[in-house]
Amino acid sequence: MEDEENFEEELLLVESELDDIQGQIKRLLDRQEELYERQSQLKALLEVSKVSRNKSNCKPSVTLEDWSGSFPWDSQADDTRLNIFGITSYRSNQREIINAVMSGRDVLVIMAAGGGKSLCYQLPAVLRDGIALVVSPLLSLIQDQVMGLTALGIPAYMLTSTTNKEVEKFIYRALDKGEGELKILYVTPEKISKSKRFMSKVEKCHHAGRLSLVAVDEAHCCSQWGHDFRPDYKNLSILKIQFPTVPMIALTATATSKVQTDLIEMLHIPRCVKFVSTVNRPNLFYKVYQKSPVGKVVIDEITNFITESYPNNESGIVYCFSRKECEQVAKELRDRGVLAEHYHADMDIVAREKIHMRWSKGQSQVIVGTVAFGMGINKPDVRFVIHHSLSKSMETYYQESGRAGRDGLPSECVLYYRPGDVPRQSSMVFYENCGLQNLYDIVRYCQSKSCRRGAFFRHFGEALQDCNGMCDNCASSIELKDIDATCHTKILVSLLHDLQLNDQRATLLQLVDKFKVKWKGLGRSNQAVDLKREEIEQLIVQLIVDRVLKEEFQHTAYSTNAYVTLGPLWKPALEGNRPVKLEIAVLGSQARAGGGDISKGTKRSRMSDLEAKLDELRRELSSSSTGAISIFPHAVLSTQQISLLSCQKPTTEAELEKVIGKVKTEKYGNRIIELMRSHIADPGAGNGSVAKRRPKKDKDVVCVESSDDE
Ligand SMILES: Nc1ncnc2c1ncn2[C@@H]1O[C@H](COP(=O)(O)OP(=O)(O)OP(=O)(O)O)[C@@H](O)[C@H]1O
Numbered sequence: 001m002e003d004e005e006n007f008e009e010e011l012l013l014v015e016s017e018l019d020d021i022q023g024q025i026k027r028l029l030d031r032q033e034e035l036y037e038r039q040s041q042l043k044a045l046l047e048v049s050k051v052s053r054n055k056s057n058c059k060p061s062v063t064l065e066d067w068s069g070s071f072p073w074d075s076q077a078d079d080t081r082l083n084i085f086g087i088t089s090y091r092s093n094q095r096e097i098i099n100a101v102m103s104g105r106d107v108l109v110i111m112a113a114g115g116g117k118s119l120c121y122q123l124p125a126v127l128r129d130g131i132a133l134v135v136s137p138l139l140s141l142i143q144d145q146v147m148g149l150t151a152l153g154i155p156a157y158m159l160t161s162t163t164n165k166e167v168e169k170f171i172y173r174a175l176d177k178g179e180g181e182l183k184i185l186y187v188t189p190e191k192i193s194k195s196k197r198f199m200s201k202v203e204k205c206h207h208a209g210r211l212s213l214v215a216v217d218e219a220h221c222c223s224q225w226g227h228d229f230r231p232d233y234k235n236l237s238i239l240k241i242q243f244p245t246v247p248m249i250a251l252t253a254t255a256t257s258k259v260q261t262d263l264i265e266m267l268h269i270p271r272c273v274k275f276v277s278t279v280n281r282p283n284l285f286y287k288v289y290q291k292s293p294v295g296k297v298v299i300d301e302i303t304n305f306i307t308e309s310y311p312n313n314e315s316g317i318v319y320c321f322s323r324k325e326c327e328q329v330a331k332e333l334r335d336r337g338v339l340a341e342h343y344h345a346d347m348d349i350v351a352r353e354k355i356h357m358r359w360s361k362g363q364s365q366v367i368v369g370t371v372a373f374g375m376g377i378n379k380p381d382v383r384f385v386i387h388h389s390l391s392k393s394m395e396t397y398y399q400e401s402g403r404a405g406r407d408g409l410p411s412e413c414v415l416y417y418r419p420g421d422v423p424r425q426s427s428m429v430f431y432e433n434c435g436l437q438n439l440y441d442i443v444r445y446c447q448s449k450s451c452r453r454g455a456f457f458r459h460f461g462e463a464l465q466d467c468n469g470m471c472d473n474c475a476s477s478i479e480l481k482d483i484d485a486t487c488h489t490k491i492l493v494s495l496l497h498d499l500q501l502n503d504q505r506a507t508l509l510q511l512v513d514k515f516k517v518k519w520k521g522l523g524r525s526n527q528a529v530d531l532k533r534e535e536i537e538q539l540i541v542q543l544i545v546d547r548v549l550k551e552e553f554q555h556t557a558y559s560t561n562a563y564v565t566l567g568p569l570w571k572p573a574l575e576g577n578r579p580v581k582l583e584i585a586v587l588g589s590q591a592r593a594g595g596g597d598i599s600k601g602t603k604r605s606r607m608s609d610l611e612a613k614l615d616e617l618r619r620e621l622s623s624s625s626t627g628a629i630s631i632f633p634h635a636v637l638s639t640q641q642i643s644l645l646s647c648q649k650p651t652t653e654a655e656l657e658k659v660i661g662k663v664k665t666e667k668y669g670n671r672i673i674e675l676m677r678s679h680i681a682d683p684g685a686g687n688g689s690v691a692k693r694r695p696k697k698d699k700d701v702v703c704v705e706s707s708d709d710e
Pocket of ligand 1: 087088089090091094111112113114115116117118119253378406
């Protein structure tokens with residue numbers, strides 16, 4: 001009896017402390033969110049302040065090393081750039097990086113895909129006396145680079161498992177005795193960690209003062225916090241220890257500040273000069289489509305997207321979750337007439353090479369690959385990258401989608417998302433370091449209705465930049481509605497609480513079913529808004545990401561199952577003390593389900609006459625408006641905006657502003673109003689179809705259908 005009282009007393013104490021902790025966790029999470037936001041703002045303010053200080057010629061308070069000034073090798077470097085590499089001018093940061101390496105400093109380069117990282121070590125390698133050692137993770141990457149350099153007349157070689165004995169002898173003689181001509185030597189990290197013979201030859205080369213520099217390409221592979229950790233990269237720490245006086249340049253396209261710190265430490269380059277270029281890829285249009293639960297519908301949508309938007313065999317990649325899925329998707333695309341081939345790690349290397357080669361030469365249009373189709377893809381004119389399934393992190397998505405548009409021309413990155421795909425990914429990544437945290441970041445990106453580009457800036461800790469309407473959320477005029485989901489959340493939490501008491505659990509789909517039964521049971525007494533099945537799924541995933549719920553995993557003989565259970569913040573949610581809002585796109589939810597409506601693929605035959613004219617106008621404006629690069633037509637006017645314009649027919653600036661906003665009205669208002677007025681004066685011109693007119697105040701998307709469709 002006394003024992004029981006003691007237990008009860010302690011239980012009360014524990015529960016009250018748990019309550020307290022939940023409150024603290026919530027406060028900390030809110031604060032973390034605020035700090036991230038402020039971090040971005042401060043970085044932007046700092047940038048603006050630096051620019052204005054430079055403009056007013058004030059002396060900086062801190063003297064930074066100036067790598068853009070004059071250096072003794074300037075004219076030789078310019079000559080090599082132009083006459084050997086055939087490059088007329090440097091891109092942003094290239095000259096500064098080259099100067100830092102030439103000055104003997106260790107350098108860390110973070111430069112977006114296609115930014116021109118290779119020149120940053122290849123040019124100093126040509127200029128400096130001796131042999132440059134380049135570590136690169138993939139054979140295919142190395143082969144490409146060596147072929148390219150040889151074609152330029154630069155003596156470059158690789159020492160890998162595929163190198164023949166003659167060449168190997170030549171390389172060893174060059175390292176050992178300085179015989180023959182060798183300027184750049186590529187190896188894989190395994191060579192450094194596993195071949196004592198090789199390392200002793202490099203040691204000799206160094207002692208003779210003939211090791212000119214060490215470059216570590218794809219340096220993010222050093223960090224286990226990065227998206228592509230390679231254990232052999234860990235052993236590269238030996239390079240700086242053995243060759244402390246040789247400048248090291250580490251290069252990667254992406255590295256969060258955590259990854260940067262990690263790789264600086266691992267490579268032993270604490271005093272390196274850092275060059276961080278923006279992660280922004282202004283030519284990429286990011287969009288997320290709501291993914292149908294029916295597999296065939298998704299394939300139909302992808303097929304339509306490709307055939308309508310890229311009818312001239314423009315190259316693309318479709319990323320899939322598993323090997324099986326990637327074979328199936330490729331087959332179904334072929335069945336629908338798309339020239340697609342699959343690529344994954346289970347295939348033998350010769351077959352993979354052939355497929356890669358056919359795609360590179362334009363003999364096939366699409367590679368349907370797993371993550372294995374990754375580094376080393378340097379085809380510059382990839383016009384679209386489609387993710388058939390969710391990526392496992394923001395970094396992976398940035399890298400994979402970043403294979404589009406390396407030539408700087410407009411390209412599209414589409415991700416098909418449905419909350420039901422989350423458990424599939426989470427059960428694969430939960431055992432990885434920060435695996436779930438990384439996954440939930442990309443889930444946030446998919447569920448968000450704000451700027452997609454902004455999400456990348458925040459993720460990589462960079463100051464916000466203008467998206468210029470180059471993502472679906474910024475380009476479209478989707479109306480958003482905040483639904484109060486506090487009551488729905490309470491029901492979900494109480495269902496899980498009951499299950500927990502009975503030692504039971506539920507998967508995401510089972511939880512949705514249970515919720516629907518419970519909801520129905522509440523009948524008319526329930527005042528809250530009815531949610532569709534996808535919206536309930538969206539809410540559950542949002543609650544997981546917000547830590548009200550959490551995922552738990554159980555291994556079976558064949559797979560790992562993911563269950564939804566109560567998370568650290570379940571109690572305030574159950575008590576209704578934590579208002580929950582679910583953001584729903586009023587127009588977008590319908591539009592996106594159709595897949596591709598925001599894209600160029602909208603069928604003109606489905607358009608009213610006025611819509612067709614507006615479509616012509618947006619294409620014209622997109623190719624002439626912004627000077628440096630042409631922008632996507634839907635960044636000028638989204639499909640929804642065209643529909644609304646054709647319904648409401650605004651003829652004054654004030655009316656127009658209500659449909660397309662102030663910025664676009666300022667930019668394109670005159671032309672649109674001119675078109676509206678002329679159409680009203682002569683509505684019968686063209687094919688004679690007339691859009692159904694709605695009262696101006698009615699912004700309902702139903703009016704997008706033109707009368708000739710009905
Ligand atoms: N200054 C320049 N002017 C014009 N073209 C350049 C310049 N620098 C590099 N390039 C070209 O840009 C393309 C991309 O360069 P590179 O392969 O070095 O990019 P990267 O930064 O290594 O990209 P990734 O991370 O995707 O491999 C190459 O075709 C290269 O020749």
